[in-house]
Amino acid sequence: MNWSDFGERNKRLNPLWNLGAGMNLGELQPYKEMIALSVLLQVYYLELESNERRSKEDIVELCWSSLERFNIAKLGTPESVERLVDGLLWSGNGGDFESFYYDDNSRQMELQKYKYFTVDEDATRNSWEESGTTIYRLSEYAMELIFMSHEIIEEFQISIKLLEIQMHIKHGRVTRALQDVNELISRVRKMTQQQQEYRNALRRNPKHIFSEYGVMRHQRLEEIQVQFDEERTHFDNIHRALARLANDEKDVIDFNELRMLSERVELSRRVHDELAEVVLSIFEAETNLRLNFPELFWGAAGFNFRTHVWEEWVKDEGLPSGDSLELLISGLFSPNQDFVYPLPWAWEEQDVGFLPETIMDEVEDDLDALSVQFIPKGIPWGDVTDLWRPVFMALAEKGSFTFAADAFTEEEQLKWARTPNAIDLWVQFFHTEIIVQEQNEDKAHGQDECQMLIGQLIADHPELESLRSKRLRTTIEDEQADSVRWPGLEMSSYTITIIEEGEPTA
Template sequence: MTIEKGFFNRMKKLQPIRMLGTGMDLGNLNEYAYEICFLLIQNIFHRELRENHNRTRNDMVFITEKILRDMDLEGSREIVDRIVDGTLWYRDPNRQEAFSTGVFDESTNRKVDYTFRYLKVDREHSHWEQGGSTVYMLTEESQEMIFITREILEEFGFDLEQFYTLQLIKTGNFSKAQNSIDHLVARVRVLINREKEYRRDIIRDPQNIFFDRSIRGKRTEDEIKEQFNEEQQVFQSMLSWKNRFDTLPDDKKREAEVMFENLERARSLHDSLAKHVMENLALELEIRVKYPETFWNISSYSFKKDIWQNHIVKNGLNSIDDLEKVVSPLFSPETDFVYPLEWAWAEQMVRTRRRERQPSDPQIEEGWKFRETDWDLLVELYEEVFSSLIDTGKFSIQQLNAKNGEEKEKWLRQRENIDIFMMFVISEVVLDLEYVGEDERLKLFKVLCEKNPIFRALQGKRILTEIEDTDEGFNWNELYISPYRIYIKE
């Protein structure tokens, strides 16, 4: 039996399903890893459809904890973190790598590397420049997993999905029609994001106009306009049934109203997609006509010619150690840091950074030890912060501007004093006296409650952050911080 054409593409669709939940050491929960990861992805999918932006890593932790409760399973915070990180990234979460596997390609008769992710960054809603956390969304591979159990397969296309929805509306099957509309919304969102990425790509390098034909293929502008018009007519046909269900019972009528509201949202998104496509076509035409030189200009800069031959070979080096500095970045397994540090904080797990090493440690010279955090000083400083949360429900970093010189010196005595406030800024947290992990904010909360039981009133409170609408900020000579305010969300 020969291997039929398309085998490689079919296997690529199966690999994300096969690898979901694998490679995690969840102890007694290993047999449930697949179901838990799928439910996590499904929850993020529904939040994305409903335009709910609570799709950060911390949100995934809360979702996973609820999934375990709903399944009557028990798992520690460490297990929950493994589930979330194992869905976001492959192997070591610190490297944040895509999932990778070998897939047999019938055209070359050998296995080729195939990489994918279940979740990717939602750039539109990750407000990094404002100190916001990274928001995630489903990749196309994950969406295919959601769609794979449906009667209409993904590969049948958007137009058939529309007609399928129309038939469900005609027969009054509103629950299935609602699910189908959700899939229409998801597909349109994928296409909109693809157009946005394509626009960024051709602005950065116009040659992508020729190289990336996966966006619209070789269809002409008139063909694309005709397709959008046909799809819009199908939306009109579906919405025309709205007034035909006035005689339904109240419960069915309300179900139909909700469905048609979502259908109107799908049509609006479809209009937005058409706008993005036509704008990109206009941009392509403008680049072709006004800037044709961008297609043949290529970089003539190379390491071999410009750095090695013209500089190192010609002028030499001051020291042999300089050679290592030049060459080592080319072969380093670690990627150079790109984003500002405060953006990267949102991607990191909070870990206790300092511990006192035992004097017997042979790797440490005698008399050397790591500096310990002064928790007494932290408690003294943060009594004011948590008291303000009890009294007013909020605390602004600008309140520290009124401090005198001695109080300023205390706040600047160790970096943890400000770091912990920035941890509140970077990600939300629920205050919990029963927490046994390594989040220093919750450790501080427990120590505060031990010293003064009045702070127990904050148990279970959710702490979020926002930027105040003011030009004033926290500005000491040593550092500057935007006017953040932490507050309790009931």
């Protein structure tokens, strides 16, 4: 078997397999894929007509029209329809959708990111001036789903499609020609959007001319110009073929269909002209940059975070989500970060509390008293002891306890993930062996958090008195063993054990 193209096949099918995945739509659940596809199709036809009614509110209305079309409108609720539309516009974390595929070149699983909708920048620019509304358009992946059953022509091979349309008209296949013209209009508009995105990026940062897309486009510029010349010839031939068809087959041809086809061909010509204008404007911008600002293209030696990452990437393109900032800079502060103590927890320790604003207002008048009054951040011992109670119960009964996925219910797993203070104690137990104190000591005299936890558990649960004076040791399971992975938490599998007298210490 030839595996070289398996990854590309996988990447094309991932958006189809995940269409509607992860949505909980109540009674609409069995129909979610069908409804989602119908919404994509309706937006596609709106784009063909240059109709800008493609805001989120408009897409919600399209969803309701699909439900009415399928006679299942009574199963929908405003919440379920809103949830479906949100699930098409964004993934569960508010960013791109993610799927894995196998890359045969690296022989590893790689992560693919994609969207079904992207922002239509030109339409949104006008809309924001009028009503502040964002207008969406289908992404390349969504277009791929629409035309999955057709052979899609590659970029800058439009002439082939024009010849196919011309052949359909010549043989009187008006309906098929109309379908192909619609596909062609969609394809050209997508190319125009890509060119506009490159033009906008070039205006923000001229160095995009050296990006992979800019280099490839420059290499094919002569081919693009030849294509434009060919398209003018093809459109002339198509119009002549339409005229002959109207005269020679007037007894068998539906003139309404023929008129519609003629209008779509003319629209296709206009969108081709728009593409040509954008391409020529890019060529003009590139020429102006090279001629008047040659210093922009002088090579700079080395690589630095500020120029190549922050200025040329983050400031220019932005980040897909808030979590991306943490991922970006975490390597600068902890290159070998241990996943059992993630950076967010360290950041949380820097959070401080201050006196209420009402109190601060009272001292503002007195400049000598204007000092920030700090309230230390405490540990929510009630939540922490509730989570650790089953651990020490098992420790008292069996002599050991292993922190594993199957040791807790789903509800308990979520509580552990939401309580980093409870997780931190596993790390503190791991640092040294703990000898349980004979009696509870005053917490104000430097008692560490591990002893405070044990003391509170024994005080609340007398059956744990048997642990007093016991020596406890915490170890990490074999590195080959599966780590604990819950929503919002990933850590190694820890085991805490009572060490009997005579056993060697760690």
